Amino acid sequence: MASAKEVNLSTQYAELNRFAQNGEYERALKSANKILQHAPGEEKAFHCKVVCFIKLDKFQEGLKAITNQSNLSSNLIFEKAYCQYRLNQTHEALKTVNSCSNLSLKLKELKAQILYRLEKYEECFDVYRDIIKNSNDDYEDEREANLSAVISNLCVEDPKRDVPQLREHTYELSYNAACQLISRGQYQEAEKKLKIAEKLCRESLEDDGASEEDIEDELGIIKVQLAYCLHVQGREKEAQAIYAAVLKQKPADIGLVAIISNNLITLNKDQNVFDSKKKIKSATLDGLEHKLTSRQRKKIALNHCLLALYTNQGEQCQQLCERLQQNYPDMGVEAALIRAVQLAKDGKTKEAATVLDKCSVKHKDRKLALKLAAVQLLLTDGDRKEACKILQTLGDATFKPGIVSALVTLYLADNNREGASVVLKDAVDWYRKNKVSTGDLSTLWRQAAEFHLRGGEPNVAAKSLEELLRLNPGDKKTLAQLVVAYAQFDPAKAQALSKELPPLDFTNRADVDALETSNWMMGSKVIKKAAAKVEPSPKPDTPRDELLQKKKSKRKRKPRLPKNYNPDVPPDPERWLPRHERTGYRKKKDRRNKDIGKGTQGAATGASDMYDITKMPSQQVKASPNPHGSPAPESAGPRQQQRKVQQKKKKKGGKW
Numbered sequence: 001m002a003s004a005k006e007v008n009l010s011t012q013y014a015e016l017n018r019f020a021q022n023g024e025y026e027r028a029l030k031s032a033n034k035i036l037q038h039a040p041g042e043e044k045a046f047h048c049k050v051v052c053f054i055k056l057d058k059f060q061e062g063l064k065a066i067t068n069q070s071n072l073s074s075n076l077i078f079e080k081a082y083c084q085y086r087l088n089q090t091h092e093a094l095k096t097v098n099s100c101s102n103l104s105l106k107l108k109e110l111k112a113q114i115l116y117r118l119e120k121y122e123e124c125f126d127v128y129r130d131i132i133k134n135s136n137d138d139y140e141d142e143r144e145a146n147l148s149a150v151i152s153n154l155c156v157e158d159p160k161r162d163v164p165q166l167r168e169h170t171y172e173l174s175y176n177a178a179c180q181l182i183s184r185g186q187y188q189e190a191e192k193k194l195k196i197a198e199k200l201c202r203e204s205l206e207d208d209g210a211s212e213e214d215i216e217d218e219l220g221i222i223k224v225q226l227a228y229c230l231h232v233q234g235r236e237k238e239a240q241a242i243y244a245a246v247l248k249q250k251p252a253d254i255g256l257v258a259i260i261s262n263n264l265i266t267l268n269k270d271q272n273v274f275d276s277k278k279k280i281k282s283a284t285l286d287g288l289e290h291k292l293t294s295r296q297r298k299k300i301a302l303n304h305c306l307l308a309l310y311t312n313q314g315e316q317c318q319q320l321c322e323r324l325q326q327n328y329p330d331m332g333v334e335a336a337l338i339r340a341v342q343l344a345k346d347g348k349t350k351e352a353a354t355v356l357d358k359c360s361v362k363h364k365d366r367k368l369a370l371k372l373a374a375v376q377l378l379l380t381d382g383d384r385k386e387a388c389k390i391l392q393t394l395g396d397a398t399f400k401p402g403i404v405s406a407l408v409t410l411y412l413a414d415n416n417r418e419g420a421s422v423v424l425k426d427a428v429d430w431y432r433k434n435k436v437s438t439g440d441l442s443t444l445w446r447q448a449a450e451f452h453l454r455g456g457e458p459n460v461a462a463k464s465l466e467e468l469l470r471l472n473p474g475d476k477k478t479l480a481q482l483v484v485a486y487a488q489f490d491p492a493k494a495q496a497l498s499k500e501l502p503p504l505d506f507t508n509r510a511d512v513d514a515l516e517t518s519n520w521m522m523g524s525k526v527i528k529k530a531a532a533k534v535e536p537s538p539k540p541d542t543p544r545d546e547l548l549q550k551k552k553s554k555r556k557r558k559p560r561l562p563k564n565y566n567p568d569v570p571p572d573p574e575r576w577l578p579r580h581e582r583t584g585y586r587k588k589k590d591r592r593n594k595d596i597g598k599g600t601q602g603a604a605t606g607a608s609d610m611y612d613i614t615k616m617p618s619q620q621v622k623a624s625p626n627p628h629g630s631p632a633p634e635s636a637g638p639r640q641q642q643r644k645v646q647q648k649k650k651k652k653g654g655k656w
Helices: 002-021 025-038 043-055 059-068 077-086 090-098 105-117 121-133 140-157 171-183 187-207 212-232 236-248 254-268 273-283 294-310 314-327 329-345 349-357 364-380 384-391 395-399 401-413 417-434 442-454 458-471 476-489 491-498 512-517 524-533 544-553 583-592 606-611 638-651
Strands: none
Touching: 002 025, 002 043, 025 043, 043 059, 043 077, 059 077, 077 090, 077 105, 090 105, 105 121, 105 140, 121 140, 140 171, 171 187, 171 212, 187 212, 212 236, 212 254, 236 254, 254 273, 254 294, 273 294, 294 314, 294 329, 314 329, 329 349, 329 364, 349 364, 349 384, 364 384, 384 401, 395 401, 395 417, 401 417, 417 442, 417 458, 442 458, 442 476, 458 476, 476 491
């Protein structure tokens, strides 16, 4: 019986081996189950069963079998970790691999893949470098391509990092080299590399006998990366054409479709929002968390928030921003800014300022930027008091010259001189205590000193002037102001300091006579008028010709004379009158029309004198009434009368 059983097992194993060699894993799985029915303790049959599950992509069944048969799966660490890895249980897969003390080559490669999925690129780089160093087989190109992909991601985190130079003889290596250049911002060089990678990919797949559809599917990722290079360089139309062409091929990789959709959304910006709404659905499908890196998912989530902002979807925008901040804490600033903009668009300015003010950020500069943005919103709403409260809670940044200036201006706008004085006083004390150098503070010290001197606080002003004098030791103006300040509360110190001032000697430089004659107590306009009237009296011995010559020299410009000016002929007394009002013109007119009267048409010649106002007696001339209440014209000159007559003659018999 024992020999018959052994013969039966050997026959079944032979059948199992035949099915496995032919790739008939369904039949091989049945053969393995038959063996395990007759001999439940057969580890080889169980191992074959698990491998068949993996080959058939039934990773859940394979992992379940390993978990249920722990007595037979103690040595199946690789298979268990691989099933967990394919089921996206990445952390559990890493624990399974690390449970083995002595890692084989295939376990090291699996560990490298798991670390890459977990975005632990430093550890992944070390593992791949160890594998390449200690292996010698036909998979060298694949390992080198994986290593170059790891290096590309390391360059994204640190563009200035020194990395080893790898070969570029395959399209995968050339593509990854282009990705490294992109991470360093060298887009033109990356564009050239990607075109080379596209050419190598097409040649390689054609040599392998791949179909055109398979070639285009493989070229999709290279073309999308090329379009991204064009996109970043500002060649948006070219990039958009490539994106659309790749989408038209309907690639099977949902991760690639998501990246294309996201990039098209950024090209649309606030235009073509209906197309962007369609694209965002493709960029936010379920399952993309395992296809995209966290950096890519983060960018898509941010663009989703911006799209909701552009389309005025207030509630959705707030929800998406909260989710963005929850999933990616390092995007808190961007989420807060988008939320604040949406609230401000809805007219909720104070709520927007509160969101910015309460946003928790560790980075000081970014926190300061949010606070200042909140202040700007409050100022646009006219709430100066709340703006001052926020500026006062900036910590050490409150004492920056720009912040101090803004606070003083806001307090003075509210007539709060005391608050402005306290701000300047605190700033002076802080800089004296901390000895912080933030550039040239001379303007701050001088403005603070002048402000406190005007406000009757000479002791506070003296502190600012002391700091200003320390920065500019030889400044006499500052020294004089300091003496004035000391004189108001410490005369002895003012007296001692005044000895450093330069002596005042006006005897050699000042003209006493000029000072006495000048009306310096009057205003500047009066002084100018007086100076214009006062002329120095000529000396008695000055010749008359010299005096005339001086007067002539004071003339500003020479008179301008006509071109045909003749000094012997007197000028025409009527030269300023219009031509039709001159005497010659009038005589010529009378001679030509001596029989035509100027009165009303149809009236007799004698009757016209009745209506000629110049021939009426003086007692009959009266002012005409003004029924409309408007001022009467001063006088109707002959120019207007003549024009009226001429206009009537021109219109007579003409066409209207």
